[in-house]
Amino acid sequence: MKKILLYAGLLATVLATGCKKEYLQTKPTDQVALEEVFTSTTNANAVLNGIYAYMFTRTTTTTSNAQGKPGVAGILLGIDFMGEDVHQANATWFTSTGEGNYVSPRTDTHASNLYYYRTFYRMINNANYILDNIDAATGTDAEKNRIKAEAYTIRAYAYSYLVQFYGTRYDASAKPNNQLAVPLVLTSADIAKPRVSVEQVYTQIIADLDKAIALNITTKTNKTHADVWVAKGLRARVALTMQDYPNAIKYAKEVIDGGKYPLMSQTDYQSGFNNNGLSEFMWCAMPTTEQGDTFGSYYAQIAYNANTTYMRGTPKMINSALYDQIAATDVRKKMWEPAPTAANFPLPTTSFTRRAYMSRKFSVKTVGDPSLGDVPWMRSAEMHLILAEAYARNGQDVLAQAALFALVSKRDLSAIQSIKIGTALVDEIMINRRVELWGEGFRYLDLKRLNLPLNRNAVPNYVATSVSNVMAIPAGDSRFLFLIPRDEINANPNIGPQNP
């Protein structure tokens, strides 16, 4: 009997030691489940912040030269090296990585091409998750609206770059612009969508921005968030690209008249373009020391005193012909040094290289920190330039002169208002635009939107070997059109034809 009990007991032990159900239920500690994220507006706000952080963080899309690819900031630098105003003495990052020599846009497997495409789509998709789920979250309507408005702005911002890279230029005289652009992914369920026309993408961008503007969010915790002024600024930028000058005027003027982001003082102008405290920063990244990345940050590639091998050995230079057009009394003339010496251009250590026309526009935020700084995504100076250019191109020269002077008078205290008209006025505005927005990602897009050729032969100090002797590209050439990345084509059966 005893034995039987013993065996029964043993058998029971074997068969009944099955564990409780919870034994097999585990969860990660460095991730949050989707369901938890959208329980509240507080949590959902974290998705927005994730996108903002992603915009300045070294990419993980590719492992190739990722240090020179700090999110959107890296793309802005990359496309500036596709112009003629920002350049360097050697074929290193932004030229050998495929931008300066126009290899990456025309190579469907190129790491840089993949990175440009994916960076914006990842922003779009995270924004889509917000837009799909935010209504069900608990929180005030005001918070929901704010988050929604920011998500719309982010989505429009991302598409505004994609359409310019992967479609040929928008031509206002050829509406509708039926040339193919990129797939339009608008909900979290959208997948493997076909390429749609440039016109359709712009229609969507405008629709998103109009929604964001209608929600009229004017408060924000800090400048990492995109408020209504950013949405309007972007609306102006997009209108300018579409040669829709009346709207460019309307929205740029609204931002300027709003008065929230006045132009910087001359002192501030020389403080290194690295601080959200600067009055004309409308929208920027604000990484902390911990979020900074010694080598994979915007300032590690462009700040004259960033202590990185790249900056020590390869100072960034301005088109000397452009420099020569800056008035001697203009504070912007101080952003570059035609003949740098130890006296007029001090550098942190002796291992930094000096080059004629090198820049000191961008500086690291804190001395001692190798590369930290707040990356500007939008400055109000651009609004003045949009306004002036739109007026000028719209035939309203007098208004254009005044709009330009509003900016120039701040930069050059002894400036007098331009009396140029027509093409000469447009040219003057464009010179100002190139000088003012140097290094912030505009020149290539300007060439493309205005159907201009790239002509580096006109740049006296351009180093031809730094771009494998790619010195001139005719207007409208296929090199201005990025090829759709091979990874998209491979995995998206509906994508449609590759660019020619």
Added chain:
Amino acid sequence: MKKLLQSLFVLMLVAFGAMAQERTINGTVTSTEDNIPLPGVSVKALGAQAVTVTGGDGRFTIKVSSAVTAIQFSYIGFTTKTINLTSSNTINVGLTPDAKTLTDVVVVAYGTQKKEAITGSVSNITSKDLEKRTVTNLTAALQGSAPGISVVASNGQPGNSAGIRIRGFGSYSSSNSPLIVLDGAVYDGSIGDINQNDIESLSVLKDASSSALYGSRGANGVVIITTKKGRDTNPTINVNFNQGWSTRGIPEYDRLNTLEYYPAVWQAIKNNLMYSATTPLAEAAASAKASTDVATNLVYNPFNVPANQLVGTDGKLNPNASLMYDDFDWYKPLQRTGNRTDANISTSGRTDKTDYFVSLGYLNDKGFLLKSDFQRFNARVNVNTKLRPWLKTGLNLSGAMSDANIASDASTGNGSSFVNAFSFARGIGPIYPVHAFDASGNPIMNTVTGAQWYDYGIHPGAINRPAGASPGRNVVYETMLNDNAYRRSLISARSFVEVKFLKDFTFTPTISMDLRNNNTDQFWNPLVGDGAGTNGYKFQSNNTIRSYTFNQLLSYDKTLGLHHISVLAGHENYSYNYRTFQADRTNLVAQGNTELANFVSASSSYGRADNDKIESFLSKASYSYDNRYFLDASLRRDGSSRFSPDQRWGTFFSVGGSWALNKESFLKNASWIDDLRIKASYGQVGNNALLDGNGNSRYYGDRAFFDLGSNSNTEGGVLLASIATPDLSWEKQNTFNTGVSFSFFGKRLYGEVDFYRKNVNDLIFSVPQPLSAAVTSVYRNIGSMYNQGLEIQVAGDIVRTQDFTWNLLTNWTFFKNKITKLPDETPTIISGTKKREAGHGIYDYWLRQYAGVDPSDGAALYIPADGTTAANIRTVNGVQYVTNQSFAKFDYSGTAIPDLSGSFTNSFSYKGLSLSVLINYQIGGKAYDGVYQGLMSTGSFGGALHKDILNSWTQSNTSATIPRADYGNSTNINATSNRWLIDASYWNIRNINLSYNLPKEWLKTIDVPSARIFVTGENLYLHSKRKGLNPTESFDGVNGNTYPQSRTISVGVNLSL
């Protein structure tokens, strides 16, 4: 009756009398095969009670009465021998291995089994096989050990584990690595922490019927490692010492030397100016400009003529140029003769109730590269005791402490990093010196230390090297100043209680635990490299793995006449917990201290914990009749925490049978047949080992997650990382295995032939999503694939005489892999250089199609993709091509999987001397030589170039088969295409071992029972199709800048006391 009684009485008297006259017989029992002493041989006086066994040295002493006329020696696996007693009291006897007695016991899932009863496919590697190998990591010893096991030694870093695949590829996006079981439980330590000298045997379970008892984790095969136990009643001491020296085992690629370099670069600049510049120059102008540009682009000039006069407009090096210094070999200061010391001592013994094995081990393996080494201390105690006739218990406890300095290379995720010595030293142009020289060629000295500065871009008088020559960096200096180390500590315990009851039942609860701590330390110095900008950088991580397996097994074992039945049932819990913490700081305070406290600024910190759990119910039954027919079946049910509650439970099973033909009456008379059996098995096993894109384990396969840590200023941020896949479940493998094993002519010829087909269903694919999608890959159970193979092991004694034996053992593996199904929505999956599609193999190359060189300008020509616009077409001799790779056609281009792989082992033994030679080889398959592609590319100035560049197209060599070198268009000219594929066939002298058992007579004088000395060489020679190429680097055929394998020669001594 009376007479009978009388006779009995007389007999008894005689017997008593005989007893009174005892004599003592002693001697040594050895194996005739290799003259090694045999411990544990049963020695029995015939017709008497006296019995003893031999000790660890093979010696025995037995007291017998004078009536005893003969002594019998018997030992498992050897023919029993009876020796008639003579007047001599010494009997030295040699036992011959018995081919007919196949009673070897093999460790299998949850127990042991007689070899003859195995219905599946199990390869067994014994301590004797391992003795010949001097490997720091056990995995390397598996290469060439048995058919169906392929091993890639991706990396020569001391202590590194090699990749193992058993019978092909069971997975695409999940792990393909076999399950490692140590002494009965899944092992979560590092394989590198196991002391090779502690190992009794390795069983490799290859088919479903062998591994089904491991259920959801058995699909990739199982390697069961069993450590030693005390076996001999005579306590034995084993001392083992081994000293080795290592050098680089695979040569460097042929690269241009200093004199060839400048002219080659000149030509590539000239080509850029003539063909890819936006304003092309005529030849004369291009030549002239190239002569200037080559100097400005390469920056450095180690010659005694001005840089712009170095290369003439004829493209030749100025005849007056000679070198001012010669300091261009970056390998020289980084390499050394590696040093490997391995010392072990173990003691073991057995009484009738208790057995014990205690070992201590020390290993120090310094690699041939500076700052790459591995040092390990091992200790193990294995004690088992019988407390009661029905109660046994035991504990096998081991500890290991490992310290290593690691070299950064491709296998540690640093393929093209500046701190990767191999990528740096291989890739830097041959005109850039290691040390600093001024423009006149004088060394630049550090006035403080008096030593010459390294050339690193920050030293006095520094100039920056061009982008392709790692400006601002110096791998030699950085390797010396930086630290990249890990420290591992392991405690591994296996304990059991075994209760026997009701005669045939046994109940065994066991608890096994592994406690592992990993410490990673990285220090970047403040002078040069990544730490220079931040005045030094320190990263430290600490992670702990705690895992346990708790199981309760109930078994029943019964023999009824010729019938034998055994049944096993059990329950098991497995729990794995991982916890990590890491932090980094910058700005070093005081030199010489690299601990975190000595840094000023905190940069970041991070921590997380993961859990992985499995609960299982398992059972197995086997039946045999007359040792002629064997049947077995097993069933296991597993629940895994990695899947959603609806998908987490799975059932796995196997059935198998074997038939010993030679025991049938119709073959009984065929005396030449020692053994002949056929077997077949079928079963299903699973694979739950999900991996993420970086090859790390994924523990949460079912939900949509956002990654934490994407913070923006003071606000927390998250980013979408995965989408929900609630339907994700196990991969299932259905394996059919059949085989025959044989032994003929007294084991003159023996072997095994196995055929298998593994059908993998619900194959998990990380399906690439469009880049425009929310995530770029989604894990789905979508495909099916099969692996089919024929494995042959044939061996025989080619010569077998009294003193000399020559044995040849050959392994042959023919293997085929094919995908049979992919889902309708993604009928093809393209990633990297491969495309997956039904009807093709998992490692079939899918590459752009290279078509040769345009003789007019040396452009690389590719076959156009369908629908390429006319603007992108170039017609050469009437054939249409493209020169922009983006418009080139993709096509299948062969496979990375070889047609045949195998090994030969020749073993010779002559008296106490034995020699074995192991050769591995592979025939067929293609390698994608990415390293060669890199050396042929002219993407940025300053990089090293392969010698083949000298044969590329030039204006005077228009019939070349290598396209022009061109700094403006390398992306297209050297695009990833089938041009870089090369036959992956190779042969490799993997191991040579020469050993000598010192004669007893010599040893007697120093009172040592047995001693063996040996010389071993590992990885002595590799022959591949291109110098520098190691086709065994990866399974998918793609190579990188990895630490090459080393060639090690060692000498050693092994004493038994």
